[in-house]
Amino acid sequence: MPTGVALRDAREQLFDAAERILLRAGPSALTSRAVTTEAGCAKGVLHRHFADFDAFLAELVRDRVARIDGWAAALRGAAGTGSVAGNLAAALTDLFGSVAVAIVALITFRDDLRARLRRAGPGGGIPLLTEAAAMVASYLAAERELGRVSGDADVDALAPALIGAGHLLFADRTSPRPEAGAVRKVVASVLAGALRDDAPVTDRT
Structure with a gap:
């Protein structure tokens, strides 16, 4: 023992x-x-x-990335309710208010870890941020189907823009967390022109 x-x-x-x-x-x-x-x-x-410390860190990253699946299901389930900007602001706050910012810093800090993760999943991008962008794109696609996001909106371009903007807001661990209004303002700015009708969807039967 x-x-x-x-x-x-x-x-x-x-x-x-x-x-x-x-x-x-x-x-x-x-x-x-x-x-x-x-x-x-x-x-x-x-x-x-674990075989070595980098193997441990790689599993840590994968474990934390896996949590995004639950957040993605919850965000997609919110489609049609509340407001699009509000839903996304809350999702970004949950994502970057957690250990996500520190995990991204870890990946960029350790070259060997980053290389190991890329060999295991050669899809490109930074692990966690890539999955987070997919989560947001899926949600925006659902809202597009409901008519609350413009039919010609490029959700695959808007999603990484939102993730990048959110990461910048939360990246400084030594500063106070951004206020909810500031997060929502950034989301609304990124989505400017893409929102069609931000009112909750009512029963159309």
Whole structure:
């Protein structure tokens, strides 16, 4: 039994520890010793579960990216309700108010990790941001079908523009979080000309 806490789910304990370090001190502070110390376990625990530290970090990124599936389903389910700009502002706040900004910083900070992730999923782009853009594009397509987004709107171009703008708003971990009104203003600016009818969809039967 390793020293420290008994790990019922070692992987998740280690992932959570790495996330706390990322949020507190940034990617430069993330080492295998820092993670195991934060998790309260022996250093060998990490290496029993992962081939090396970059393999651990790659799995951390994939685990956090997988969470976007749940957010995507919820956002698409909101199509036709509330306002388009409001729904997207809330989604961006949830996304970038989480560990997403720190994960993106980690990917860009570590060249070996970025290369490993690209070999595993050679679709291009930065992991997490790519999936987030797909989430937004799917939602905008649903709103286009409902007539609240213009029929000729290029949702595949608007989505990464929204993700990029959202990332810039939240990127500075040392600054206060942007206010809801500021996020919504940015969303509305990006979507200017694409919104057709932002009122909630009523029963048309």
